Amino acid sequence: MMESFFGPWDLGRLFGDTFNIYFKNFLRFIAIAAMATIILTALALPFFYMFGLQELMDEINVYNTSTVTDIDPLIQALRDFFANSALIAYGLFFIVAYLVGYSLIKAALAHGTAQHFFRPQIDPWTAYGSAWKRIFRYILVNLLIGLAVGALAITLVGIPIAIWLGVRWVFVGHAVLFEDARIGAAFSRSSQLINNNWWRALGYGLLFGLITSVINSAISMIPLVGYPIGIILTTPITIIGLTLFYFSLRVENEGYSTHRMKSDLDAWDEGKKPVYTANPTQRNTGLYGNRFDEQESAFCSKCGASRTPDSNFCIRCGKPFDENNTPPDTSDKPENNNADDNNNEGPFIR
Structure with a gap:
């Protein structure tokens, strides 16, 4: 077992340890992020080469970059595109695949972060296997958060409430993964951890969001492959930082220890509730x-x-x-x- 500091983390230490863990396990974290991302990227290709999405995008670009005022051809192109029943069926399939795939990436990265404290090298296959055991509840709570926050953010008045709830519920997924919490308990658990730490959580989130956005913006300029490469490189940074912050709040509030985290991880691997x-x-x-x-x-x-x-x-x-x-x-x-x-x-x- 390697020697590693285990919380609580202030901002400087959280930032430093996030990148320290990331680079120490760089290839394995990249492998975790790449496995599902490559599959999802391959599944997205039919939209461009079978269903005419590329032609539709080219048509839209013509109107964006010219003085053409007659938009009837564009409207007809949109109607033809969305009238394809095969496209609708494949689109629904892709949405489900994306939800499962991206959720697996995040859950496996959280598992890999915990593995770092107990194993010389993290195991991507173990991370994915354990992530799958709690993936459906994890997807469900994230869908509920997305629907609630998204519905509130539609209106100007609801935006502050959406931000407040989004930060307050940031650890709902971690409660499901590490503590096997049920849906209602996971929301309560996240709120309890964020209590008196809301501004701190917002600040940490903005910092890591800014860093990953800058990296993504630079990489996304690479034609065709820029977006998936950006996802592969930056998603581990976000999840590692978020998971360390989750551990930190548990250390501060509950005296959480590596002994208890090992119990959480073992129970997760076995598909059981932590004892x-x-x-x-x-x-x-x-x-x-x-x-x-x-x-x-x-x-x-x-x-x-x-x-x-x-x-x-x-x-x-x-x-x-x-x-x-x-x-x-x-x-x-x-x-x-x-x-x-x-x-x-x-x-x-x-």
Whole structure:
């Protein structure tokens, strides 16, 4: 197992570790992104060479680059293009294929990011195999987000709400993948993680979006192959950064550890719900100094979610803690743990 820092990440460290992980596993991340992208690109070719999309685009360019005012020929060309029943059937097939393919890419890249902390090299085939096990719920939650945010963004008044919800739901997919959360629970889980971190999440998203947009814009100028190459090169950057931020918020809020992430990953690989087991040597340190041993009822007995010592109910399923299922009592510990913190190296993987 390689030595790697494991959260929480501030902006500088998140940015640096994203590219560090990306370049350390460059060919394997590219392989994950390329597998489905190449297939989707091949599936898009019939639109140009069988259904006349290229001719239609050329017709549109004529009107964009000339002073021709008679648009009747263009309207007729559009009618002829969309009147093709074979085109409609193939278009519906392609939409489904695109949703599945691009979702597989994102889910497999998230799995590969987690693999980095446990394996000398990430395995693209394992990443795709595990991604497939939760892909349909992952697609469904992303469709729901797209429909809700898209519907709100249609109106000027709805745009701020769409942005607010889009950021608040950014980890819905990760909750499905890493925690096997059901649809409603995944939305609640993402909202809980983003709570008090909304502006931070927006800023991180804008930064990574700007970087990938610049790269994509430059590469897309290459004729024919520019767009798929841009997708292959930049999608891993976005997913790695987003996944590290997801891990970071769990470290900050819940004392999330590599031991628990390994449980998440193993359960994902096996198609099961994560079940956290006690690790006698692991101590969790929250961002604000809350500490507890994983042996001492650090997880909800109902859903397996991690807990903080000062909570009296499960943040995921709402189960109250009773006397036999409570976090350890830290009342006898001094409030100032600075001396102890100075000797703590932080949550590193050794």
